[in-house]
Amino acid sequence: MKTWLTRCLLGGLLVTSPALAQDDDAPYAYPEDEPARDEQQEAEEDAYERRRRQVDETDDFRRVSEEEGEEGDFKELAGVDDPNIGFAVELIGGALLLDSSEGNFAKTVAGLGLRATWEYGRTFNLEPLRENLWADLRWTYGSYSDGTDFIRGDTGVHYFTVAPAYELKLGKTSLGIFGQLGGGIGYQTTSITIDAAETKVNGIKPVFQYGVGLRGRPRLSNKLSLSFRVEAMGFRRGYLNDIFLGGSIGTAF
Known part of the structure; x- marks a missing residue:
């Protein structure tokens, strides 16, 4: 019986495969044992990712800007990113040289006024015309006023005009040189006082306006700009030619 058991044990040992120890040269790599990433490699990958996003955004903008309208015309996007509306209000001040009906040199008086400006070139949605x-x-x-204490004459002249203009921008600055032509009406009020008796004479005449000047619109904020001008403007009413030399200042939005 012992001989039979001994033979079974020896046969089992011969059939069983040997258990080998793990090779110490290739240990199991745990996550905490992985080498740290090189900082320079991370910086290069981040830079590549930023460049890729910029290229994608540029391609998207180009694709949108090159979209065609219903009739196949190129769609201008000149006003997409412009926060300004194109309106300005300015106070006017300077010297007004009123032509003399007596043939003398012009009477120089203070010229005051107010104007509102509309950049109607924006309605065309074309970059070269937007602010020109x-x-x-x-x-x-x-x-x-003129005369003596006994006889005195007081005269006031009002000009109401509408005048379009074309402006040539000076490079990338906010300045531009402009020429202007327009028209309107001139309303003149005259009162003649003799002693205590006053006589008033009023009249209206058509006016032709013309002139040149320098215009600036430096930006104060995203939607607000300072608007100013220096100009020489003529007002032709009948045979009289009045000249305004001065400027204006206000705000544009």
């Missing part, structure tokens, strides 16, 4: 075409709705006033 604009028009003024303008009121200008000047007055003077």
